[in-house]
Amino acid sequence: MELLVKHARLLNRKGLYQIAVHEGKIASIQEEEAGSITDVGDRVYSPEHLEQVIDAEGLLLLPPYVESHIHLDAVLTAGEPRWNESGTLFEGIQIWSERKPFLTEEDIRQRALLALQWLAGQGVLHVRTHVDICDPQLTALKSLLALKNEVSSWVNVQIVAFPQMGICSYPNGAELLEEALKLGADAAGAIPHYEFTREDGVQSLHILFELAQKYDKLIDVHCDEIDDEQSRFVEVLAALAYRTGLKERVTASHTTAMHSYSNAYVSKLMNLLKLSEINFVANPLVNTHLQGRFDPYPKRRGMTRIKELLGAGLNVSLGTDCIIDPWYPLGNGNMLQVANMALHVGHMTGNQEIPLGVHMVTEGGARSLNIMEGYGIEVGKPANFIIADGQDPWELIRRMPVTRHVVYRGKRIASTNPSETALYIGETSQSIDLRNPFIRSS
Ligand SMILES: [Zn+2]
Structure with missing residues (x-):
C-alpha cells in the first residue's frame, strides 16, 4: 500500500470513506463506521506498510x-507585441500572427510548462x-509534443493539431495537418467558420475526417465561434460524425453561433446532434468576453446552449x-471559475443544475477527451484524484475553493493550505474562517 486517504467524502454518497492506493491504482474504497472515524485506517492497514496517509x-x-x-x-x-483593444476574436488572431514569427521551442516550453504547473497545482490533471499548426516549421507542435513527454509523470496532456488560419485558406493547410498527425498529435482540428468561403469550410471538414480516419485520431473542431447566426458548420460536423461512425470521438468546441440561431432551426438541429453523439466544449470565460463585441445594446452573451444540449442528453464540458x-487578458486555470461562469451565463442556477457545473469540469471533460476508461473513483482505476476544500458541489461552485491535495497515479503532486483571516474588530483580534461552510439540509 503506498497511500491511504482517510475521512473523505464522495460525490453522491453519504458517509465518509477511506481510499487505499496500491501500485498507482485505487485498491479499495471502504466506508468508515459512523462516529469512530479516527482509527479506522490503522485497523485495516498497519501503519508500517503505509508510505503516506492523507487526512481528508x-x-x-x-x-x-x-x-x-x-x-x-x-x-x-x-x-506581445500589442494588446487586444477591441476585445474581438479577429484582433486576437491578428496579434497572434504578429507574435508567431518570434516563437521558439524554448519560449513555448517555458510558458506552457508554467501554465501546466498552475493547472496541476489546482487539481487539473x-x-x-x-x-497552431499554420507554420511550415511546426515549431509549436514540436515543442508541445516534447513537453507532453516531459510532464507525463504529473499531468496528462492531449494535443489537437489546430489549423488556426484554416485548412483550405492557408497555404499547404491540409499537408501541415497531415504532417502534424504523423508527428504524433492526438487529435485533428479545423476552423470552418474562418475559411474564406462557406464551401471552403465544408471542404475543410471533409479533409479533416479523411485524415482523422487515416491516422486513427480524435477530432476537435473550433466550430462556429462567431456571432453570425448563418454560421452552421456544426450540422456538417455532426452529419459527418454520424455517417462515419466516429460519433463520440468528435468534439465541437465553442459553437457560439448556436446562441444566435432561431429556435426553429435549433429544434431541427438537436435531432441530428442527438444522433451524432458528439461532445460539446463551451469556453464561457473567453466567449462571454469575445462575443457580442459587434452588438449595440442589448449585447448577446455568445455562449452556446449548454442547458439545452445537456437536456438533450449530449455531453458538454468546459475549457478555459x-x-x-x-484573446483574453485574464485566466488562472481554476476550472471552478470556468464552471461558475458557465452556470451564470447559461441561467443554470436551479438546485439540480448547480452540480452540473462540477460535472462539466470533471466527468464531462473526461468524456470529451475520450479517457473515461481510466477516469473515476472506482477500484482498479488509476489513482488520480483530488481533495477539494469543500464538502459538496454547491460549495465548490459558490466559493471556487483551492484544491487541498492532488494525487496523480497514486502520488501526491500538490497540496494547498486554505487562507486564514485575522479580524481586528473590537478589543482583541480573532481568526475567522471565510470558507463559511453552509451545510445543506438535503
Ligand atoms: Zn480555442
Whole structure:
C-alpha cells in the first residue's frame, strides 16, 4: 500500500470513506463506521506498510478536474507585441500572427510548462491543448509534443493539431495537418467558420475526417465561434460524425453561433446532434468576453446552449481556452471559475443544475477527451484524484475553493493550505474562517 486517504467524502454518497492506493491504482474504497472515524485506517492497514496517509478531514474527494480546451502555445503572451483593444476574436488572431514569427521551442516550453504547473497545482490533471499548426516549421507542435513527454509523470496532456488560419485558406493547410498527425498529435482540428468561403469550410471538414480516419485520431473542431447566426458548420460536423461512425470521438468546441440561431432551426438541429453523439466544449470565460463585441445594446452573451444540449442528453464540458494571451487578458486555470461562469451565463442556477457545473469540469471533460476508461473513483482505476476544500458541489461552485491535495497515479503532486483571516474588530483580534461552510439540509 503506498497511500491511504482517510475521512473523505464522495460525490453522491453519504458517509465518509477511506481510499487505499496500491501500485498507482485505487485498491479499495471502504466506508468508515459512523462516529469512530479516527482509527479506522490503522485497523485495516498497519501503519508500517503505509508510505503516506492523507487526512481528508471530511472534504470532498473527486476525480481530477479536466481542462477540455486551452491553447498552451499562446499562454502568457498578452501584450506581445500589442494588446487586444477591441476585445474581438479577429484582433486576437491578428496579434497572434504578429507574435508567431518570434516563437521558439524554448519560449513555448517555458510558458506552457508554467501554465501546466498552475493547472496541476489546482487539481487539473487532464489537459487538452490546441496547437497552431499554420507554420511550415511546426515549431509549436514540436515543442508541445516534447513537453507532453516531459510532464507525463504529473499531468496528462492531449494535443489537437489546430489549423488556426484554416485548412483550405492557408497555404499547404491540409499537408501541415497531415504532417502534424504523423508527428504524433492526438487529435485533428479545423476552423470552418474562418475559411474564406462557406464551401471552403465544408471542404475543410471533409479533409479533416479523411485524415482523422487515416491516422486513427480524435477530432476537435473550433466550430462556429462567431456571432453570425448563418454560421452552421456544426450540422456538417455532426452529419459527418454520424455517417462515419466516429460519433463520440468528435468534439465541437465553442459553437457560439448556436446562441444566435432561431429556435426553429435549433429544434431541427438537436435531432441530428442527438444522433451524432458528439461532445460539446463551451469556453464561457473567453466567449462571454469575445462575443457580442459587434452588438449595440442589448449585447448577446455568445455562449452556446449548454442547458439545452445537456437536456438533450449530449455531453458538454468546459475549457478555459486562454490564459493571458492575445484573446483574453485574464485566466488562472481554476476550472471552478470556468464552471461558475458557465452556470451564470447559461441561467443554470436551479438546485439540480448547480452540480452540473462540477460535472462539466470533471466527468464531462473526461468524456470529451475520450479517457473515461481510466477516469473515476472506482477500484482498479488509476489513482488520480483530488481533495477539494469543500464538502459538496454547491460549495465548490459558490466559493471556487483551492484544491487541498492532488494525487496523480497514486502520488501526491500538490497540496494547498486554505487562507486564514485575522479580524481586528473590537478589543482583541480573532481568526475567522471565510470558507463559511453552509451545510445543506438535503
Ligand atoms: Zn480555442
